[in-house]
Amino acid sequence: MFKKDFPYFQNSKTVYLDNGATTQKPKSVIDSQVEYYETYCANTHRSNFGHANKATQEFEKTRVLLKEFINASKNEEIIFTKGVTESLNFIASSFAKDFKTVIISSLEHHSNITPWHMQGRSLGNGLEVVSCNDNLDFDLEHFEELLKANPNAFVSITHVSNAFGKIHDIKTIAKLAHEYGAIIMIDGAQSLAHFKVDVQDLDVDFFAISGHKTFAPTGVGAIYVKEKYLKDVKAYQTGGATIQEVDYNHSTLLDSPYKFEAGTQNIAGVIGFGKALEYLNYVKYENIESIEKNVFKFLDEELAKLPGIVFYNDTKDCIGSRSFNFEGIVHDDIGILIDKMNVAVRVGHHCAQPIMKKLGIRGTIRVSVAFYNDYVDVDKLIEALKKALSMLKD
Known part of the structure; x- marks a missing residue:
């Protein structure tokens, strides 16, 4: 709905899901x-x-x-x-x-x-x-x-x-x-x-x-x-x-x-x-919160269907970012492969090494959404993750 206001989405085929690092800019x-x-x-x-x-x-x-x-x-x-x-x-x-x-x-x-x-x-x-x-x-x-x-x-x-x-x-x-x-x-x-x-x-x-x-x-x-x-x-x-x-x-x-x-x-x-x-x-915050609540819920539901996924918290009292890993797979490998499919997420410790160390991990795959993201973006992410998992498990 709001992508039309952001030149990035007119000039790029990338599914942008790294909003926790930086957001796109309206015209x-x-x-x-x-x-x-x-x-x-x-x-x-x-x-x-x-x-x-x-x-x-x-x-x-x-x-x-x-x-x-x-x-x-x-x-x-x-x-x-x-x-x-x-x-x-x-x-x-x-x-x-x-x-x-x-x-x-x-x-x-x-x-x-x-x-x-x-x-x-x-x-x-x-x-x-x-x-x-x-x-x-x-x-x-x-x-x-x-x-x-x-x-x-x-x-x-x-x-x-x-x-x-x-x-x-x-x-x-x-x-x-x-x-x-x-x-x-x-x-x-x-x-x-x-x-x-x-x-x-x-x-x-x-x-x-x-x-x-x-x-x-x-x-x-x-x-x-x-x-x-x-x-x-x-x-x-x-x-x-x-x-x-x-x-x-x-x-x-x-x-x-x-x-x-x-x-x-x-x-x-x-x-x-x-x-x-x-x-x-x-745009108004009531619209932002409504859009993000629905997209975030859909994201979590679709991610949960993927085999071997590991979450570190539920989505209660959460917004924006969802972090996870897959059993037996290095998060960096996922990031590299889905980038080839024009899906942008962040992998790593996200400048939060102490909590990663407490959890016993080196980092996570982080998907971070904004109000211009939609269900189509989530579908493309899930499709890319499935392809990456199939390649890494073969």
Whole structure:
């Protein structure tokens, strides 16, 4: 239904099922990039001629759109970054580094593990990991035990597991964290492509956002910072566009968000991000959720019919990604063969090696859907998997 809005699907025969890695871009997003570079390319927040003013206006329009999109309370709470990885590293290094304890979940992407290692933290030494059960569900009882033992901790949790599609109950997790004086940051890389996020309703303190996983260009994202913490977050780089006044003895920074956005930003990318948000408003989340629920259910049912398939969790409280293996078959081999049949999935550890090691596997085959995927895509995937299995078992 929505494929017509995405040039990729007009120009490619590929059945694209790797949306957890990046999403395709609607024509309005692509057109906005061309328009900026061809008709009003100029830097933002500096010059005062016509095209520079337009560039600044379009850039700041996206900040307002994103603020409204996630129901932040003020524009100043939206800080543009290169993406979720930079957002997490930014807050880790400029705000959370002095916390005695950081608590993460078992399902984190490497981007929410390695920044803490860079601070010298390790398991039981400034870093704690919440257990999960055999269905990969978040263990709230263990989480509360960790909070009791580590009061006033910094909690950093993924909203949706990129590897397995598990959705964490962030509202409940945030409420419990705050009861023990903890501050909470959410890795929202996989969230906005699938459902509405309301940061005030969730009552989170930081929320990291990806552009390219939300139908926007690569190299752009944002971090929501609750207003009460804006004064406490330190600028981790400075320079162009961040300065109020400078002499050779000292410098004074601007207020948020500008003091956090040093140098020339990915202007075209941010403008494209705004177009992606407008497009999502046009599609509407109720349609996205309805389509994905049906396609995801059909995907799971059809996969379950395949011989020797191994799942690692059920689909309750899941969205987007379905991970699996086949008994006695290397996942990489499946990926190579179905690629030859124009079916794109991801195979490997999905930047989540710790949970793979816990499960005793090297990685999985991951199928990740978006609202433009349909039953035909699933049928073609299943056909390709059947052919690959027959070749590998001969």
